[in-house]
Amino acid sequence: MFIDIHAHAYLFDSPPQDGHITFCKAEEVLRRYDELGIEKGVLLPLIGPEVYLPQSNQEVMEICRRYPDRFVPFFNIDPRGIENCSSTDFSVWINWFKEHGCLGVGEFMPNMYFRDERVLNMFRQFEAAGLPVIFDDTSRVGYFYGLVDDPGLPQLEFVLRKFPKLILLGHGPAFWSEIGVLETAGDHSGYPSYPIKEEGVVPKLFRRYPNLWGDLSAGSGYNALHRDPDYAVKFLSEFQDRLCFGTDICYANQELPLAGFLIELRDSGRISEEVFEKIARLNAKRLLNI
Numbered sequence: 001m002f003i004d005i006h007a008h009a010y011l012f013d014s015p016p017q018d019g020h021i022t023f024c025k026a027e028e029v030l031r032r033y034d035e036l037g038i039e040k041g042v043l044l045p046l047i048g049p050e051v052y053l054p055q056s057n058q059e060v061m062e063i064c065r066r067y068p069d070r071f072v073p074f075f076n077i078d079p080r081g082i083e084n085c086s087s088t089d090f091s092v093w094i095n096w097f098k099e100h101g102c103l104g105v106g107e108f109m110p111n112m113y114f115r116d117e118r119v120l121n122m123f124r125q126f127e128a129a130g131l132p133v134i135f136d137d138t139s140r141v142g143y144f145y146g147l148v149d150d151p152g153l154p155q156l157e158f159v160l161r162k163f164p165k166l167i168l169l170g171h172g173p174a175f176w177s178e179i180g181v182l183e184t185a186g187d188h189s190g191y192p193s194y195p196i197k198e199e200g201v202v203p204k205l206f207r208r209y210p211n212l213w214g215d216l217s218a219g220s221g222y223n224a225l226h227r228d229p230d231y232a233v234k235f236l237s238e239f240q241d242r243l244c245f246g247t248d249i250c251y252a253n254q255e256l257p258l259a260g261f262l263i264e265l266r267d268s269g270r271i272s273e274e275v276f277e278k279i280a281r282l283n284a285k286r287l288l289n290i
Contacts, residue, residue, distance in 0.1 A: 002259060003284040004033070004041035006107070006134060006171065006217035006246035009071070011059050017052050021251050026063045028252040030070060036259045038247070039281070040070055040290070044107040044134060047076040050145040057097060064101070072290055074134070075102040078110055079122040086117035094129050103288045106134030107171070109146045114155035119147065123159055127166035132287055134215050136172040139189035146172055151188040153178055153201050160209040167287070169244065170202070171215035176224035178202045179235065191223045196231040206239050213287070214239065216279070217246025222258045233270045240275045244284045 007029060014023040024032075033041065045060045046052045057075040064071040075097040082088045105126055112119050114137075126133050137156070138146035149155045153175070160168065170176070174189040180196035182188055202224075205212050215221065225232035236243060247256050266276040284290070 218248035
């Protein structure tokens with residue numbers, strides 16, 4: 001029924017991370033997939049050192065080799081790699097991972113500004129390689145992880161305009177909080193609970209930039225929809241061709257409410273079967289050619 005655009009798994013037991021999380025192993029992810037009706041998932045390696053113990057791309061690739069019918073791999077590169085400069089040629093790495101079956105990049109979340117020249121250099125090369133990128137974002141350097149933008153997402157817009165052939169999948173609280181107009185700047189990179197009184201910058205960016213897609217995973221994606229189901233129906237219907245279901249599963253007993261929410265909208269007739277199928281699985285299949 002579903003394809004998960006955003007999942008995490010480890011081959012071996014993981015020590016606690018981010019204060020308390022013990023990341024799940026592949027078999028635990030598959031158990032949850034069977035419970036939720038998820039046929040296949042995209043595994044995203046966590047390589048950044050800001051919060052998590054870095055995970056190798058090859059570990060994710062090995063999981064996908066062991067379970068080829070259930071997982072497909074993305075790879076990840078830190079733009080500070082090799083020489084930590086804005087002219088580094090990453091093509092030898094990018095081409096190697098493409099040749100070995102990786103279908104995209106993510107979760108791309110260095111704690112750097114979108115407009116940092118090293119980040120732009122990375123995006124330029126991902127665009128040239130024809131690879132979609134799932135990013136996470138936040139509100140300032142030195143706080144947690146994620147690409148940094150300001151309220152209103154002007155730096156993301158700069159990137160979307162500068163690299164029109166680069167498909168970027170928006171993810172994370174600083175992105176999804178902007179589905180509606182923020183009541184205060186402090187709501188940027190948060191989880192607003194109030195209804196959508198006026199649409200925010202995210203739907204406007206979707207209309208303006210066809211290379212923007214949406215990763216609906218995690219609490220941020222679910223909150224963006226669940227906070228105002230009436231607006232969610234409009235948003236899902238209008239952008240049905242560029243939204244992808246996801247979980248962002250990290251630990252075995254994690255609450256994963258998005259699948260049930262989408263099924264409820266479909267079964268109640270609030271979104272059509274066609275809209276549901278596109279978001280649940282067909283958009284991911286088309287994007288990744290799987």
